[in-house]
Every structure is written in C-alpha cells, then in structure tokens.
Amino acid sequence: xxxxxxxxxxxxxxGGVYAIMALALVMIYQATQLVNFAQGEMxxxxxxxxxxxxxxxxxxxxxxxxxxxVSFIGGIxxxxxxxxxxxxxPVLASIIVFIGLALIFNALAGWLYGYSVVSFNxxxxxxxxxxxxxxxxxxxxxxxxxxxxxxxxxAFFRFTSLGxxxxxxxQNPTSSRLVGIRVGWMLALxxxxxAAIGAIAGMMAAPIVYLDPNMMGGVLIYAFAGAVLxxxxxxxxxxxxxxxxxxxxxxxxxxxxxxxxxxxxxLAIIIGVLVWRPYGLFGRRLVxxx
Amino acid sequence: xxxxxxxxxGLKAYYGPxxxxxGLDFVVEERGVTALLGANGAGKTTxxxxxxxxxxREGDIRLRGKPIGALSTEDxxxxxxxxxxxxxxxxxxLTVDENLRLGAYARADGKDLKLDFERVFAYFPxxxxxxxxQAGTLSGGEQxxxxxxxxxxxxxxxLMLDEPSFGLAPMLVEEIFRILAAINRDxxxxxxxxxxxxxxxxxxxxxxxLIETGRVAMSGSALAMRADGSVRRAxxxx
Numbered sequence: 136x137x138x139x140x141x142x143x144x145x146x147x148x149x150g151g152v153y154a155i156m157a158l159a160l161v162m163i164y165q166a167t168q169l170v171n172f173a174q175g176e177m178x179x180x181x182x183x184x185x186x187x188x189x190x191x192x193x194x195x196x197x198x199x200x201x202x203x204x205v206s207f208i209g210g211i212x213x214x215x216x217x218x219x220x221x222x223x224x225p226v227l228a229s230i231i232v233f234i235g236l237a238l239i240f241n242a243l244a245g246w247l248y249g250y251s252v253v254s255f256n257x258x259x260x261x262x263x264x265x266x267x268x269x270x271x272x273x274x275x276x277x278x279x280x281x282x283x284x285x286x287x288x289x290a291f292f293r294f295t296s297l298g299x300x301x302x303x304x305x306q307n308p309t310s311s312r313l314v315g316i317r318v319g320w321m322l323a324l325x326x327x328x329x330a331a332i333g334a335i336a337g338m339m340a341a342p343i344v345y346l347d348p349n350m351m352g353g354v355l356i357y358a359f360a361g362a363v364l365x366x367x368x369x370x371x372x373x374x375x376x377x378x379x380x381x382x383x384x385x386x387x388x389x390x391x392x393x394x395x396x397x398x399x400x401x402l403a404i405i406i407g408v409l410v411w412r413p414y415g416l417f418g419r420r421l422v423x424x425x
Numbered sequence: 426x427x428x429x430x431x432x433x434x435g436l437k438a439y440y441g442p443x444x445x446x447x448g449l450d451f452v453v454e455e456r457g458v459t460a461l462l463g464a465n466g467a468g469k470t471t472x473x474x475x476x477x478x479x480x481x482r483e484g485d486i487r488l489r490g491k492p493i494g495a496l497s498t499e500d501x502x503x504x505x506x507x508x509x510x511x512x513x514x515x516x517x518x519l520t521v522d523e524n525l526r527l528g529a530y531a532r533a534d535g536k537d538l539k540l541d542f543e544r545v546f547a548y549f550p551x552x553x554x555x556x557x558x559q560a561g562t563l564s565g566g567e568q569x570x571x572x573x574x575x576x577x578x579x580x581x582x583x584l585m586l587d588e589p590s591f592g593l594a595p596m597l598v599e600e601i602f603r604i605l606a607a608i609n610r611d612x613x614x615x616x617x618x619x620x621x622x623x624x625x626x627x628x629x630x631x632x633x634x635l636i637e638t639g640r641v642a643m644s645g646s647a648l649a650m651r652a653d654g655s656v657r658r659a660x661x662x663x
Binding site: 296299300302303306307309310311314315317318 | 516
C-alpha cells in the first residue's frame with residue numbers, strides 16, 4: 136500500500152510538470168491551432184541556461200527568475216523572427232518550422248553544454264515536507280510550483296485587461312483589431328508566456344529526470360497526451376490531463392507495463408482519446424455550421 | 426463649412442488579385458451621416474473593410490485631413506474609427522461584460538469607463554441585464570446592440586456600421602435606428618452607414634452614395650437621392 140501511494144505521489148510531481156507544459160502547448164494552440172513541437176526543446180534550453188547561471192555561482196532563486204525572464208523574451212523573439220513569417224503559410228510549413236526549431240535547440244544545447252547527463256539543483260531541500268513520507272521535498276515543491284503557475288496564469292487571463300485582450304485576439308482576430316488590439320503582439324506575448332512556463336517546467340523536471348539535451352522529449356509527449364486527454368482547447372482540462380497522465384504513467388510503469396515501455400502509455404492515451412473522444416474530457420465538441 | 430471627418434478619393438480595394446473597388450470618391454461630414462447604398466455585391470461592405478484596412482486598398486483616405494490609407498487596422502481603430510462589421514463580430518465565448526471591456530481596451534483614459542458603461546446601458550438596457558451572460562447565447566438583435574455598444578466604448582468620432590438591420594425584426598430595427606440617430610445627434614458621432622434597406626438609411630442620412638459594381642453610380646443629399654426616379658424604382662421599390 137505504501138509503495139502504491141509512493142508511486143501515486145511521484146506521479147503527481149511529474150504530473151505537475153506535464154500540466155504546465157500542457158498549458159504552454161494550449162496557449163499557442165488556442166491562438167494558432169498549431170502545436171508547438173519545439174516547446175520541449177525550448178524548455179530544455181532554458182533549463183541549461185539556469186544550470187549555467189548556477190554553475191557561475193548564482194543562487195537558485197535568482198537564476199530561476201532570471202531564466203524565466205530571459206525565456207519570456209526569447210519566446211517573443213522567436214515568434215517575431217522565426218514563426219511570424221510563416222503566419223499565412225500552410226499548416227505543414229509551420230510544423231516543419233517547429234520541428235526545425237526543436238532540432239536547432241537540441242543541437243545548440245549539445246554543442247554548448249555537451250551531451251552528458253548532469254544533475255540539476257533543487258531549491259527544496261530536506262528529505263520530505265510536512266511529514267509527507269510519500270514525496271521527496273523536491274516532489275512536493277514541484278507540485279506546489281506547478282499549482283502556483285496554474286493559479287497565476289488563471290488570474291492573468293481572468294482578471295487583467297491584457298489577459299482579456301489575449302483571449303480576444305485568439306478567438307476573433309478581426310474583431311480584436313477593430314477595437315485596437317495589436318493582435319500580432321498578443322501572439323508574440325503568448326509565445327513569451329509559453330516559453331516562460333516551459334522554462335519553469337524544465338527546471339522542475341530536471342532534478343527528477345536529470346538534465347541532458349533530450350530530457351524534454353518524453354516530457355513533451357506526456358504533456359501532449361495530457362493536453363489531448365483534457366481537451367487541447369481548454370487550459371484547465373489540459374492541466375488536469377497533465378496531472379492525470381503523470382499519475383497514470385507512473386502507476387502503469389510500476390505495476391503494468393514496466394518503466395521501459397511506459398512511454399507507450401502516453402501514445403495509447405493520445406490514440407485512444409483521438410478515436411473515442413477527440414475533443415478530450417473537458418474540451419468543446421467542434422460543431423461546424425455549414 | 427468645416428473639413429469632412431472622412432474623405433476618400435480614388436479608393437480602390439482588392440481581394441487577393443481580384444479588384445473589387447474601382448476608385449470611389451465620397452465624404453462623411455463632421456457630425457454627418459452618410460449612407461452607402463447599393464445592391465448585393467456592389468462593394469458596400471468592401472468599402473468599409475478597405476477604410477478599416479482589413480483588405481488591400483489604394484487611394485487617398487483622410488481622417489480629419491490626416492492620411493490613414495497606409496495605417497494598420499489597429500491604428501485606424503485607435504484614431505477613433507469604430508467599425509461594426511457585418512456578422513457583428515461578437516466574441517462569442519466571452520461574456521457581454523468582457524465584450525464591452527474590450528471596446529475600451531485601447532483607450533488611454535480608464536477613468537470615465539464606468540460612466541461610458543452606464544451610457545451604453547442607458548441606450549441598451551437589455552445588455553445590462555445580460556452582463557454576465559456568454560455573448561454567443563444572445564439573440565441576433567442583442568448581439569447587434571452589443572456590437573454597437575462595443576464600438577461606442579472605443580469613444581469613436583466616426584462610427585461605421587455594416588448592415589445594422591440585417592436579420593432583425595422590424596420593431597428592433599426601428600429601435601436601433603432611433604438609437605443611432607440619438608448617438609449622432611447627442612454625442613456628435615459621425616456615421617457611415619451601409620444598409621440594404623435604402624428607405625431606412627435615407628431617413629437617417631444627410632448624404633448618400635450609390636455604389637454599383639465597385640464604382641460610385643450617384644451621390645448627393647439624402648433628399649435628392651430619395652427624389653431621384655431611378656433610385657426610387659431600383660432601391661426604394663415604389
């Protein structure tokens with residue numbers, strides 16, 4: 136029983152990472168109907184950036200917030216310079232651009248920092264918190280950070296006028312422009328936010344999965360499974376899906392398929408959802424009026 | 426005679442490679458109401474889209490003498506040109522309140538916002554009742570009211586309306602036109618009105634422009650247009 140609870144709890148910790156990664160995917164999907172396949176590699180690169188800062192002697196939280204800020208700006212720059220020229224291109228062209236971006240970041244990280252696996256610090260020290268014997272301090276901390284990110288993102292979109300404008304721009308670009316919203320910038324801002332959220336996901340995942348240029352490949356697939364499960368047009372469905380996939384993946388890995396083949400759980404979820412409930416658990420059924 | 430608020434000279438517009446407007450000339454006087462009349466497909470909606478910069482256009486467009494023909498849609502909106510598009514442009518997944526707040530988004534002055542909300546709710550009390558409701562669940566007439574209110578919250582000096590009567594019951598159309606007249610009279614907002622219902626449009630307008638296949642076929646005062654035999658037979662139906 137205690138072993139089971141332990142597996143459940145670790146699932147929640149990685150689930151939090153998948154949840155906010157899924158949120159980052161949804162943010163760009165809602166505005167463009169495209170999945171950013173480079174989201175994981177961008178997050179990995181951000182994590183290396185944080186690692187480098189700490190390697191230079193920066194304290195954890197300073198490195199953390201500097202990385203989030205730099206990732207935010209980096210996301211905006213990528214949208215402006217690389218993604219935007221393909222705004223009116225066919226879907227396939229955009230996907231190729233995303234895959235290209237992923238390869239570039241992967242290669243760049245390997246070239247700059249090497250391919251060997253390195254360990255990544257956690258700010259959450261100690262063996263466990265609050266007598267919670269089923270989770271390490273880092274796992275507890277990662278869950279809390281994930282929940283904090285979800286709450287902040289919710290508050291931003293729900294209560295600020297900039298958040299409202301971003302939602303409007305994603306929903307109805309023409310009407311948004313007619314009330315003076317700079318839709319192009321809203322999209323860039325979305326990329327910035329997604330990159331910043333991805334950076335946090337990377338920094339929370341790295342102490343668990345260790346840091347190497349391929350660390351986010353699996354994470355992105357789980358996050359995608361979470362987003363699809365919850366409904367890729369619904370941020371909170373996607374976040375819920377992320378947690379659910381984290382727990383499911385861990386339990387299946389421990390008791391059913393073994394940890395070597397647990398990635399197939401994510402793929403099974405994706406295919407299963409697409410076949411039986413393509414709009415996800417909480418997504419809206421797409422009905423086209425002809 | 427004061428300068429017109431909007432002046433278009435040689436306005437051309439294109440949908441991709443297809444030219445839709447072939448050099449339109451017309452003005453909207455300060456505090457005036459100009460109606461764009463014409464049959465389906467004549468280019469009325471296209472004219473508004475061209476003025477707002479939603480489609481490729483050429484020609485001299487001036488807002489109070491300032492050229493706006495090269496500006497982006499966002500910048501034109503920020504200069505005080507509000508465009509109520511065909512289909513009403515509702516943000517269907519947002520609430521009525523959020524739709525209205527978006528109207529005020531680009532405004533520098535946030536302080537009179539409450540007053541402006543009260544003003545549009547005075548015109549359209551039904552929106553106040555539905556404030557927390559998702560805008561997509563409103564009836565067509567209510568969405569038209571919402572679109573006009575959203576445009577008013579941008580504090581426009583020129584309000585461009587694309588078929589505000591479309592798909593509405595006659596009583597509702599009358600109400601909306603009465604309110605448009607009040608907006609023009611009491612707030613000094615100039616109107617550029619695209620309307621299929623020529624009789625209704627000519628009641629409200631002081632000037633009218635008749636468009637046929639992307640060209641101005643005739644223009645003049647609303648009275649003169651109404652008196653013209655060919656306009657009467659073709660567009661007024663008597």
